[in-house]
Amino acid sequence: MIKLNFDIDSAIGAHSAWRQYFEAAIEGIDGDKLTDPALYDHTRCVLGAWLHSPEQQPLERLPVFKGLIECHEDFHLLAEKVVSHLHRGDVDAAQAVLCNQFTLASNTLVAHLEELRDCLATATDGAPDQAGPGSS
Numbered sequence: 001m002i003k004l005n006f007d008i009d010s011a012i013g014a015h016s017a018w019r020q021y022f023e024a025a026i027e028g029i030d031g032d033k034l035t036d037p038a039l040y041d042h043t044r045c046v047l048g049a050w051l052h053s054p055e056q057q058p059l060e061r062l063p064v065f066k067g068l069i070e071c072h073e074d075f076h077l078l079a080e081k082v083v084s085h086l087h088r089g090d091v092d093a094a095q096a097v098l099c100n101q102f103t104l105a106s107n108t109l110v111a112h113l114e115e116l117r118d119c120l121a122t123a124t125d126g127a128p129d130q131a132g133p134g135s136s
Contacts, residue, residue: 005055008117011047012110015075019106022082022098026091034083042076047113062119068112075109078102 018039025031038045043052050056051069059065078101085094 004120006050008113008120011050012113014046015106015109015113018079019098019103022079022086022094022102025083025086026095026098031086034086039076039083040080042073045076048072048076059116062116064112064115064119068109068116071105071108071112075102075105078105 018033021030021033025034033039038048042048051072056065078097082094082097082102085091085097
């Protein structure tokens with residue numbers, strides 16, 4: 001059985017909140033969050049630190065895990081791209097990245113996190129070695 005000492009729902013909420021932070025910055029309301037170092041380094045946010053910690057090693061065998069690592073990195077790269085456009089004053093470009101690539105990356109990240117949560121719930125219910133997510 002895989003025990004998870006991590007709150008996946010909090011990670012979903014934290015990453016989903018970035019869209020709101022970006023929208024506020026684009027509207028000129030609040031850009032304070034854009035200086036958070038965790039935004040620019042996928043290993044510095046709570047999820048990234050956990051993904052790259054020894055604690056998650058039992059999860060590496062799950063098919064969803066590799067995709068989660070990749071889409072989490074993409075999420076942070078695109079977040080940095082939005083901020084870069086904002087810092088250059090190119091609000092239209094920031095909005096375009098936010099509404100297209102970033103939204104897709106965010107949705108993909110949430111889907112992977114939900115899939116991992118569901119897979120772990122199934123494993124915890126007594127089927128730890130069954131086929132991984134996406135195999136049905």
